[in-house]
Structure formats: structure tokens, C-alpha cells
Ligand SMILES: Nc1ncnc2c1ncn2[C@@H]1O[C@H](COP(=O)(O)OP(=O)(O)O)[C@@H](O)[C@H]1O
């Protein structure tokens with residue numbers, strides 16, 4: 001956790017010193033002034049309270065003090081507030097929450113810390129939410145090696161991961177290795193990630209590099225990270241901490257240099273509280289947390305994305321770019337997008353197949369919804385019966401080779417009625 005906090009606070013522009021023990025912290029505090037202290041309650045060589053209390057008696061001024069505590073010892077943290085500590089957070093906490101508290105403690109609120117002027121960047125979307133994400137990713141892409149991306153399925157988490165990768169490696173030769181942890185069977189994923197030596201197990205007739213090694217120098221994108229088993233969470237933590245990977249059956253480890261971007265549509269914080277996701281891994285991967293909002297919360301992106309997908313389709317088929325009719329625009333804006341951008345893309349692609357060459361209408365985009373809903377598209381009973389009658393008369397006339405008398409007899413109607421009907425339906429018995 002210490003390392004994650006160090007990374008994040010440095011990213012936020014703080015100068016940070018990290019002490020691993022109470023003793024180290026005490027001598028650091030003696031040696032120079034600090035604007036704030038963040039301390040765990042339990043320390044390897046004592047407690048945070050003891051350290052805090054001894055510093056209150058020290059001759060140098062006591063900086064604002066924030067505690068990190070387990071939920072079970074909140075009462076101790078509250079006692080420390082009464083004793084003069086500034087604030088506390090309970091584990092598992094969101095790093096952003098701690099950063100905010102520290103900013104407040106040092107009297108530096110967000111406004112006093114001017115954000116780098118966001119250049120308009122429309123690679124991710126036109127909405128202000130996506131502009132903010134683009135701005136954040138530009139700031140962090142090169143400066144951090146671990147990023148967590150969360151958001152509903154289909155919002156564009158992988159798109160954002162690739163965008164971060166492209167910004168960290170603008171010259172485009174570094175590998176981007178995407179692994180869906182939920183899609184690979186549990187029995188295979190370990191070998192897939194970490195590789196194996198020749199002879200590591202029956203059938204391992206040659207050595208294989210895992211995805212971690214394949215991402216060397218670039219980015220490993222771990223999608224659906226919440227699906228990793230506890231054993232694999234431990235192994236992944238080791239890769240992230242030590243930057244070392246050990247192939248299955250290997251005796252030595254290999255040093256790797258890579259960025260790791262993780263994604264999930266689940267609430268990791270809640271999974272940590274339920275004991276289903278390791279807390280230490282949680283801190284390791286969420287140094288920077290980027291949240292992609294669902295499409296329904298960023299209506300400004302709907303038409304922008306639709307336009308983009310229409311252009312992609314046109315390019316792929318070497319056709320002119322189709323125009324959205326006003327009804328199509330209204331329908332797109334009125335839809336709730338449960339499947340997010342993925343659904344929008346699928347609908348636009350299908351509409352391009354279904355529609356006329358120049359225009360896409362609402363019915364092309366939402367044919368599933370309109371088929372049963374629009375009365376204009378269903379024939380009336382009269383029209384339907386007429387179609388059937390015409391088809392049957394035509395078939396019977398053909399069978400009797402146009403001999404009206406025989407056909408009328410078979411149909412049980414008079415010659416005169418058959419003539420009249422044939423005329424109405426434009427059937428020519430003589431032919
Ligand atoms: N900002 C975007 N620009 C263009 N296409 C996008 C954008 N966001 C998502 N998509 C498209 O939507 C689909 C789902 O995106 P993906 O990144 O796989 O979502 P997630 O990983 O969140 O499920 C993909 O086809 C992707 O190309």
C-alpha cells in the first residue's frame with residue numbers, strides 16, 4: 001500500500017517520503033519540516049498512536065496527522081481525533097479520498113491546484129466526461145505503471161486502455177497484450193499468464209512465454225480482473241511488486257518491465273469488503289482509477305459516436321457516409337443504451353446493412369423494437385385475405401390451364417364470380 005500511495009501522491013504533485021517503521025518516521029520528522037503525515041495505525045515496530053503521541057511531545061511542530069485504520073479499529077482513530085489528529089480513512093479506502101483529505105489538511109484545495117489546461121481532445125468522445133478522461137489519461141499515461149479502469153460492460157474500457165498505451169508509447173512499436181481473465185478457463189490461465197518451461201507438465205513439449213513476458217516493454221491489459229482466483233491474485237501481486245515472473249517449472253525468475261492496466265465492471269471495493277478480492281492487490285492496482293461513465297450519462301457522445309461508426313462503415317464498404325434522418329437522431333437520443341457503446345456500434349452497423357444507401361432511419365436502427373410496435377407496417381385483415389385469395393385463384397387457374405368452367409367448379413363459385421375476381425386481381429385465365 002505504501003508504494004501505491006507514494007506513486008499516487010507523486011502523481012498528484014506532492015513531494016513524498018515513505019518510512020517503513022515508526023522509528024524511521026520519527027527521525028525523518030526530526031530532520032525536516034513536513035506539511036502532513038499519513039500513518040497506518042499498526043506499524044511493524046509499534047503503533048501509529050504511540051508515534052503520534054510521542055510527536056506531540058517533540059520540540060518540533062506537529063504537522064496535520066491523518067490515520068489509516070482498519071474498520072475494526074475506528075474507535076481508536078476517533079480517540080486520536082480527540083487527541084488532536086486531523087482525520088482518518090478506513091480500509092479499504094479509495095486513494096482519491098485520502099488525497100482529498102490530505103489536500104484539505106495542507107490547505108491546498110483542488111481550486112488552488114490549477115489543473116493543466118485541458119487541450120480539446122476528441123479521440124474518446126465529445127462529452128465533458130470523456131474530455132476529462134482524455135485529460136486525465138494524458139497526465140498519467142507516462143507517469144504511472146498501474147491503472148485501474150472501471151465501468152459497465154461495453155462503455156469503452158478497452159478503448160481507454162489502448163488510448164493510455166498509445167500515449168505512453170507514441171512511437172507505436174511496444175506490445176499491447178489484452179487478456180480477458182473471465183474468458184480463459186481457470187486451469188489454463190496460470191500457464192497463459194506466466195508461461196512454462198519445456199517438460200513442466202505432460203504435453204509441455206516446448207517452452208512458452210506467458211502474456212506477462214509477451215507484454216515486456218509495453219502494456220498488459222487484464223480485463224475482468226475480479227474473476228482471478230485467490231491463488232492467481234497472489235501471483236499477480238508478486239509480478240506487480242517485484243517485477244519478476246517465474247514460468248511454470250522454472251527454477252529462476254525473469255525480470256520484466258511493463259505497464260499493467262486492469263479493468264472490471266464490478267465494484268472491487270465491495271469485493272474487498274466481502275473478502276473476495278485481496279486488499280493488497282486492490283491497493284496495488286488502483287494507484288490511478290479511471291471511471292468510464294455509462295453512455296446514458298453522457299448523451300453528448302451518442303450522436304458523435306454514431307457519426308464515427310457511420311464513417312467507419314462507409315470506409316469499410318467504400319460507400320458514401322450515410323446520413324441520419326431527424327427521426328433516427330431522435331430515436332438514438334431517446335434510447336437508454338443498456339449495452340452502452342457496444343450496443344450503439346452494433347445498431348449502427350446493422351442499420352447500414354438494412355438501410356438505403358444514403359440514409360439511416362429510426363426503423364433501421366431499432367427494427368427489433370418497431371416490428372411489433374408500428375401499426376403502419378402490418379397489413380389489414382382485408383389486404384391479407386385478398387393476397388391469399390389472389391394466390392389461391394392463380395394456382396387453381398394454372399392447374400386447370402385457364403379453363404374457367406372447371407376452375408370455378410373446383411372453387412365452388414360461379415363462372416361469373418371467377419371472371420370478376422380474376423379481373424380485380426389482374427389474373428388472366430386465358431394466358
Ligand atoms: N470512445 C470510443 N470510440 C470509439 N469506439 C468506442 C468507444 N468506446 C467504445 N467503443 C466501441 O464499443 C465497443 C465496446 O468497447 P470496449 O472497450 O470493448 O468496452 P468494455 O471493455 O468496457 O466492455 C467496441 O467495439 C469499441 O470499439
Ligand SMILES: [Mg+2]
Nearest residue numbers: 154157158223
Ligand atoms: Mg471489454
